[in-house]
Amino acid sequence: MISLPGAAYAHGTCRFTVWAPEKKRMVLHLVAPNEREVEMVPDMTGYFHVTVPDVPPGTRYFFRPDGGHDTPDVASQYQPDDVHGASYVVDHDAFVWQDHHWHGLPMESLVLYELHVGTFTPEGTFDAIIPRLDDLAATGINALELMPVAQFAGTRNWGYDGVYPYAVQHSYGGPDGLKRLVDACHQRGIAVFLDVVYNHLGPEGNYFRAYAPYFTDAYRVPWGDAVNFDQAWSDGVREYFINNALYWFHHFHIDGLRLDAIHMVFDTSCVHLWQALQEAVKRLSQHVGRPLHLVAESDLNSPKVVTAPAAAGYGFDGQWLDDFHHALYALLHADGKMRYEDYCGGIAPLAKAYAEGFVLTGDYAIFRKRKYGASSAGIPGNRFVVFTMNHDQVGNRVRGERLSVLLDHSRLKLAAAAILLAPYVPMLFMGEEYADETPFLYFVSFRDPTLLQAVRRGRKEELGRFLAGGEPEDPAAEATFRKSVLQWHRRQEGRHAVMLRWHRALLDLRRMCITPDSFTRGVTQVLTFGEAGIMLYGRGSQQGSWLCLLNFSPQPATVCIPGEGLAWRKLLDSHEPGWQEEVTGGLQAPVAALSAENITVGALSVVVYRGYAAGGR
The missing domain is CATH 3.20.20.80 (Glycosidases)
Known part of the structure; x- marks a missing residue:
């Protein structure tokens, strides 16, 4: 279980934590369903804590830094009443996951x-x-x-x-x-x-300054105040954001x-920060096994x-x-x-x-x-x-x-x-x-x-x-x-x-041609032809060789192909009638090009071939 700021609910009890190293006092204001105020206890690292029994999921609450106004929790896990409303206690364990078979996917x-x-x-x-x-x-x-x-202000935002x-x-x-x-x-x-x-962080509903030095004037960013990752009091800021990444992975299976x-x-x-974040995520990855x-x-x-x-x-x-x-x-x-x-x-x-x-x-x-x-x-x-x-x-x-x-x-x-x-x-x-x-x-x-x-x-x-x-x-x-x-x-x-259909066909070809080896530099050879053509040549993988010709020119191009001794079978041609904006015919079955040395590529088109050794398919 990762340690998080905010409201951590478990079995009818909720532990509230807030980081406010320059504040003398912090009051938890439970608004609903049972209104009450609870004094929080500071520790030596600038955090205030309190554990409260009989706090059901859905309880709405505020904090009052230094006994001031009701302020939403900047580590709130749900704001059903928008950015200025009360924060909400979430029971993450109540959700029953069905993804136990899921082991993730590698980048490639x-x-x-x-x-x-x-x-x-x-x-x-x-x-x-x-x-x-x-x-x-x-x-x-x-x-x-x-x-x-x-959570952002309102309902419409990027x-x-x-x-x-x-x-x-x-x-x-x-x-x-x-x-x-x-x-x-x-x-x-x-x-x-x-x-x-x-x-x-965004401008409307931003209550971070009410709690701690989350921002710094030492740097400038185009969209608002720069976040304080290396100045005084930055330890708590770093913990806040590193824990945020772990939160998504742990509680939401991201x-x-x-x-x-x-x-x-x-x-x-x-x-x-990026090194610290990477190391924390790597440890969690090893723990969850994906x-x-x-x-x-x-x-x-x-x-x-x-x-x-x-x-x-x-x-x-x-x-x-x-x-x-x-x-x-x-x-x-x-x-x-x-x-x-x-x-x-x-x-x-x-x-x-x-x-x-x-x-x-x-x-x-x-x-x-x-x-x-x-x-x-x-x-x-x-x-x-x-x-x-x-x-x-x-x-x-x-x-x-x-x-x-x-x-x-x-x-x-x-x-x-x-x-x-x-x-x-x-x-x-x-x-x-x-x-x-x-x-x-x-x-x-x-x-x-x-x-x-x-x-x-x-x-x-x-x-x-x-x-x-x-x-x-x-x-x-x-x-x-x-x-x-x-x-x-x-x-x-x-x-x-x-x-x-075109995207589906391309992704079918991708699964066939782009193997884990393809990502190693040099395995896929990159050549040019004419003034506006790219040739991608994947040599001799377990699936055979493959050739992709991309002609960005408004003129056809004749290409001298590599792979001496190979027979080339055409798998995809964007000039075929079945791929036109107004479909005028069907798609050809894969056609062998024998051992031709030159291939003509239509204007503004892509052609994909598979290569086989002589006597192969």
Whole structure:
């Protein structure tokens, strides 16, 4: 059992703990069902404690620092009355898990699917996701990545403005709703990752300063006060966030955490926060007997993020590979030169992203006006997560457009193949598998009018140079949120059904071609052809050789293929009539190409072959 702040319920008794090292006194105010006040006892480390009998689950409570006003518990595990209401006692042992057979999945097996709970279904709840899990599993998706679910103000938010890191958003279904979703996922062989935010806390309902020095003026972050991980009183802050990670793994059976913007966590301690977190999670992983993953979002382009602490790294199991997205987008869309000018060198940046990971590895970056990055050539591919879309890349466009709106059908198929057949961990953004066309816009439901005005103003400033096409949608309007809800019913209609079949076919091929060995650098050979073609050549695995040809050029290309003495059988060709936007025919059965040395690849297309030794199949 892990030790947690807040309310720890067991067998009719509840132990309340709160960290407030500079306070002289702390009163527990039990509001309902039986109102009473209880004096708490301080210890030498700055914590106040009290154990109270006859406290049933569902009891609502506040703390009163130094005998002042009722203040919600910043370690509250449930806020059913929103961010200013009373905190709620949760009995975690009351939930009966059915996932005893679940042993987790390794990073190299994952196909991630990022979703926002509030807009994934019209209901916007955890329970409403469960009926759709079978469809996701049938597509080949085996890991959900939930955008943050920590309690935020109101009912509409991306989740990065959470102010109760231990409390599950009440409008999504609260703690039991999340447990039901995780349990249902595990019963279908689906892992669950959770996005958590440790670099800042949201503005509305933020009561942390009422208790302790959780923030510092020593550093600045773009979204609010910097969290205090290395100044005076930082020990309690570090414990709070490390325990938060363990809380999700222990009480909710979460399989992995994606940590938001780790480069905005500042820590000069001898043992960095990320090292301490990694070590704590590793111990818990050994205890529960299944992998528990930590994946970083990082703007550092540094291999130390996924390097072991013993080698002076942070020890993350993986990190998002933005460079891959930028290089791919620059080939697919005309505005790539404006958005990602450092990645517009033709096919070379994408080839480097496939072969090494980071594209900018100490090069001068025009966007940053300085040299940036270090080489990741020795880092295996299962340490990187690649994508064509995510919440940031879609939601931080003025109109929230997805690639399905920006690209034609041929380029959409190319984009999907580029990530799903890469020797990396792929991630789809909700609805991407069937080319959903709904926007994903930025939305909030703060109640403070001054704060709302600041959000509107900040949004315009952030999107500044992209506002030529008009003003962004009002983040506070409910209509902005409603426009972002997926149109799940369109999965079986027209070109959406074609794209869904395309993703299923690609993921079938991925299971066949991308083996654990594929993630080792050099096992998958990366070659270029023409001015805009990538060849991925997987040599001689147990499943045979395989060849993926990605032609980003609007012109056909003739390719001299490797693998002397092999017979090549075509498995997939995006130019076939069955894969067109308006389906005009069926799909060909796999066709042997004999031992041809040259293969013609259609314009803006992808072709996949399997190679067999002479006399083989």
